[in-house]
Amino acid sequence: MVNETTRIFNASIGASAITASFELGLLEEIKSKGSLDIDSFSAENDLSVWSVTSILRVLHRFDIVAVSDDLKTATPATEFDDAYDNKGYFLWLIRGYGHLLHNLGTIVKENNCTTDGIGRDGRYIAMSGRDYGSRFVDPHFTEVMNAEPFKVAADLGCGSAERLMGLARANPEFRGVGVEVNKGAVDLARRAIDKAGLADRVQVVHFDVKNLVYQPEFEDVEVLFCFFMGHDLWPRPNCLRAFQSIRASFPSLKRFLFSDTYRSDLPVPGDTPIFTLGFEFTHDLMGQFIPNVAEWQELFEEAGWTCKAQHDLSIAYSAIFDLRPNPEASA
Numbered sequence: 001m002v003n004e005t006t007r008i009f010n011a012s013i014g015a016s017a018i019t020a021s022f023e024l025g026l027l028e029e030i031k032s033k034g035s036l037d038i039d040s041f042s043a044e045n046d047l048s049v050w051s052v053t054s055i056l057r058v059l060h061r062f063d064i065v066a067v068s069d070d071l072k073t074a075t076p077a078t079e080f081d082d083a084y085d086n087k088g089y090f091l092w093l094i095r096g097y098g099h100l101l102h103n104l105g106t107i108v109k110e111n112n113c114t115t116d117g118i119g120r121d122g123r124y125i126a127m128s129g130r131d132y133g134s135r136f137v138d139p140h141f142t143e144v145m146n147a148e149p150f151k152v153a154a155d156l157g158c159g160s161a162e163r164l165m166g167l168a169r170a171n172p173e174f175r176g177v178g179v180e181v182n183k184g185a186v187d188l189a190r191r192a193i194d195k196a197g198l199a200d201r202v203q204v205v206h207f208d209v210k211n212l213v214y215q216p217e218f219e220d221v222e223v224l225f226c227f228f229m230g231h232d233l234w235p236r237p238n239c240l241r242a243f244q245s246i247r248a249s250f251p252s253l254k255r256f257l258f259s260d261t262y263r264s265d266l267p268v269p270g271d272t273p274i275f276t277l278g279f280e281f282t283h284d285l286m287g288q289f290i291p292n293v294a295e296w297q298e299l300f301e302e303a304g305w306t307c308k309a310q311h312d313l314s315i316a317y318s319a320i321f322d323l324r325p326n327p328e329a330s331a
Contacts, residue, residue, distance in 0.1 A: 013058055018059070018064070018090045021059060024047065036056075036075075059083070062083075086132070089275045092125060132315065137314075153221060155178050156225065158179060160188055164177075164202050179205055209229070214251070222254045224246070224256045234290075236289075255323070259313070259321070260296075264317045293319075300323060306324045309322040
């Protein structure tokens with residue numbers, strides 16, 4: 001008998017199969033070539049042919065791929081495009097938060113559901129973010145960003161500074177400043193900038209956004225970016241101070257393009273979009289508060305920002321908030 005409990009059990013296996021097929025390159029091979037020769041692909045990539053076949057047969061059961069009767073080839077099936085587009089979410093959950101999911105009972109018993117204690121894997125979270133971000137965030141952001149001209153921008157939580165370097169390559173007049181708290185990421189970004197020959201136009205400063213103060217590099221910044229890290233600034237008093245200090249630290253700022261996922265407040269039980277349940281569940285476990293839209297809007301206003309527009313992203317309950325410094329707000 002197939003009931004909801006059965007579907008939950010089977011879906012957990014399907015999620016692992018999608019994740020593995022992404023990691024191993026199976027989905028990309030099928031997407032780029034239209035089919036996958038199971039024996040050849042396994043041999044070329046030093047993979048177990050039986051294991052690869054088993055993964056593909058699970059995907060076949062979910063109508064993502066079609067495996068031939070002789071188990072030699074796999075081709076796209078009805079759900080392939082949807083699985084391919086959303087594969088980053090599965091990598092985020094299964095690999096990024098795999099330790100938490102596999103050891104949830106133990107972690108809760110040990111009262112260790114903290115950012116450090118859950119053992120989330122930053123590598124896979126970053127990899128997954130690049131994958132779904134390129135589809136569901138970047139096209140929207142580019143349109144919003146280019147709506148008004150600018151020459152100098154800063155990126156809060158810039159990571160490897162890839163976004164700033166891309167803007168610098170596209171526009172020889174562009175200058176950028178990255179702000180990053182992780183020293184390893186700062187060093188990596190600076191090396192990449194030097195290697196790209198962009199050190200005269202792109203800089204990265206080692207600073208915690210939670211305690212931001214004016215730096216000489218911030219003087220001419222016109223546009224500020226921040227991607228999917230705002231909720232980490234809460235609880236509210238801390239986030240309010242951070243947004244006030246951000247406004248005070250950039251004297252020439254015209255726009256703050258702030259992007260984040262917000263709390264859905266969906267009724268239960270009921271249908272939930274992909275990513276939403278995983279995002280809210282993992283953060284709830286850590287005791288990390290996720291504000292809803294109204295709570296963000298109230299904070300923006302109190303911190304001295306005017307929200308000119310909210311641009312919804314293709315990630316459920318996520319948006320780019322186009323913020324402007326309010327000249328009448330107190331410092």
